Amino acid sequence: MSSAEAAGVPEGTSSTGRPPSDGSARDRIRDAAVLRFARSGFGASVRTIAADAGVSPALVIHHFGSKDALHRACDDFVLRWIMGSKRQNMGKATNGQLLQVMAEIDEYAPLLGYSVRSLQAGGEVARAFVQHMIDDAQVYTREAVADGIAKPSVDEDARVRYLVLSALGTMLLSLTLDPPEDPEDFRAAVSNFMADQYLPMIELFTQGFLTSRRMLDDYLLYVGDPPGASPGQSDADHEHVPETTSEEP
Amino acid sequence: MSSAEAAGVPEGTSSTGRPPSDGSARDRIRDAAVLRFARSGFGASVRTIAADAGVSPALVIHHFGSKDALHRACDDFVLRWIMGSKRQNMGKATNGQLLQVMAEIDEYAPLLGYSVRSLQAGGEVARAFVQHMIDDAQVYTREAVADGIAKPSVDEDARVRYLVLSALGTMLLSLTLDPPEDPEDFRAAVSNFMADQYLPMIELFTQGFLTSRRMLDDYLLYVGDPPGASPGQSDADHEHVPETTSEEP
DNA sequence: CAACACACTAAACGCTTGTTCAGCCTGGCC
DNA sequence: GGCCAGGCTGAACAAGCGTTTAGTGTGTTG
Structure with a gap:
């Protein structure tokens, strides 16, 4: 929290005091x-x-x-702020996966509310925000896979995009459904959300959801190899349980 | 103007005919x-x-x-429609897991746009919509676990809630970021979204993301047993041992 | 028939919105 | 001193909003 907004200057406009340095x-x-x-x-x-x-x-x-131009100016300002903060935090925690992204969000605090509103409204900031997160996550994920922390994916780019969209979208929906009473406190709301959803999320990330690979294999067989795939990944064929699941289109 | 009354009156009455039962x-x-x-x-x-x-x-x-009352009437109407459609589709496809929920959405088509707007705006319909989806998914998931299709969870309720929030939130964010040019066609947008995200989603559901259980185990150790898993419930506490033959060291 | 009920409308009301206009005040330059 | 530039304002404007009002026409009922 920057709290730099503490510029006093209540309506005691003695001589309309304003610093002459810059507007x-x-x-x-x-x-x-x-x-x-x-x-x-x-x-x-x-x-x-x-x-x-x-x-x-x-x-x-x-x-x-105009009001629209003001909106754009705010977008610019927030976007610039986020990019700066991102670059600053980029160095630490290379061990992170996607969860890291969420943790970082908690540090974006002062402008988190603005970002949430932007995501809810769509538009340019939202797209840029998500794209930057995807770019970050791509780096993290690549490193995590190289370090053996994360499993490889058939299509890394699609996975990263999905993971970011999923993490952000889940939080966004949760915030929309139960918005904080005090709109100031998106931060607390995000913390609450994380407390609620951390276990199922990490459980899914650890053990998955399905017991058999059939659905995935069927899909891969059906569509052929996706663009990013390098078929040599024999790393992931450890789980061949020839289970006869129920019918599925 | 005034061609409106000539246009599209389903009932045969030529002039301002209105059934006394409902206007x-x-x-x-x-x-x-x-x-x-x-x-x-x-x-x-x-x-x-x-x-x-x-x-x-x-x-x-x-x-x-008032406009607010009209909004509420629309909410009622859509909610009733969805619940009816849900009940109708409830019978088939008990094999479904969460993916099924998404597939169902594609069948909700006519009022899908309204639902999306409601989810974006929050409020009562959104909460009800999500809650109904959670209730459905709870049934599906229970059956899937019983049938050995889905892995058990430490906290089934939390997992179902997370999965529904995640599936819906991801789609919602995607739709918000790239809304369909023709707002009529949320259906096509949903289909496109599914085409893009099906692979990473099912991959995550199949194999997870992390290679080791450490994060999950650490968390379980840290917080103790979550509320849903009371020790008396013998049904679900077979998962506490770190067996997981499917995981590589 | 007259009388009522009711779907329906044109016009206007009151309010909020973003924006404009004419002018005030002050600091800096001649 | 005079004077201008420009930050700044109160008042007003036009447009849009949800809503009200007064009234018209028509089918049903006594």
């Missing part, structure tokens, strides 16, 4: 907008944001041109 | 609202819905009282 009002508006969008969604009104920032609605438009 | 205009408004909400989200205006139904905005309010 602090513009930044204050942007910060207020990010916070308000996170709290109330992107339907939040310009007037509300202006009130949060302690300025007039007209000034918001004066500085950003 | 057809009311139904037409509800149907138009469901479609419009699915197409444009719940922010769609009463005026738009009225135009779609070929009536005046005032009539919408006259019949439903």
Whole structure:
């Protein structure tokens, strides 16, 4: 939590004090907008944001041109913030798999709410956010497979994409179904979610769900080898239980 | 204008015929609202819905009282429809696991868009929708475990909840990131999604992701037994021993 | 027939929205 | 000093929203 928003400056506008160095009002508006969008969604009104920032609605438009442009500016800001934070955290914890991504999210805290709203709304930030996570996870997963921590996949790219979409989507749906009373506290909600879902998730990641390979083998036989496949992976044929499961299309 | 009344009155009455049992205009408004909400989200205006139904905005309010009440009526209608369809499909395919849930969704087609919007927006329908899916999956999973198709879990309830949240959430996020150009066609989008994600999903379900049980065992050791697995329940505590012949060292 | 009920509508009301406009205030430059 | 640039504002505007109101037409009922 940065809590850098502690700029006092309540309405005691003695001589309209504003630091002359750089447009602090513009930044204050942007910060207020990010916070308000996170709290109330992107339907939040310009007037509300202006009130949060302690300025007039007209000034918001004066500085950003329109509400849409303000939204885009917030997207830019958050995206830049995330990318910086990512690069900073990239070094540590190369042991991580996908779970690591979730743990990292907990560190993204201040702008987590904004990201969640963006994911709910779709659009450019959401796509970029997910894509960056996928890129990260690709590195982690490759290393995990090389280190023998993770099993190889028939199609690594598809698996990484699925795992990221799954981890994010599950959390997103959970947050949507039971949103935190205080919209400020996405962080606590994420922690709760992790506490609830960690066991089944890691259980699935450890032992899988099905007892037989039949479904997978049938599918592989049906579609042929997918693009990324190198068929030499004899690593994974240890589990041939010739079980006659019930019928399946 | 006013060609609306000439268009599409299923009952043979030529002029403003309305059966005394149930008003057809009311139904037409509800149907138009469901479609419009699915197409444009719940922010769609009463005026738009009225135009779609070929009536005046005032009539919408006259019949439903308010836009919120109309929304609730649509929720009721869709929920009832889903529950009926569920009951109808419940008989077949008891072999299904969670994948079955996804396949079923493809059959929910007409109201799929509405459900997706509801899941995106959260609220009562979304919760009910998910809960019903969980209830279904609980039955399926129990049977699959009993039949030896699915592996047992340390906490079956938590697993089912996670699997449903994961399956739905993944699809929801995918649909949000790349929404279909024609909002009518959520069905095709779901099919595409399934085509893309089936392999990694079934691979994960078959072989898991991690090579060692260590993370799971560490977690179980750390938290002790989860709430669902009381020691008296002899049914499910055969899984505590670290047997897992399917895992490589 | 008159009288009522009710589906239905055009028009307007009140409100909120994003945005614009004219002008105030102040700091810096001549 | 004068004067301009620009951050900043209160007031207003147009558009859209959900909803209300007053009223029209029509089928049913006494």
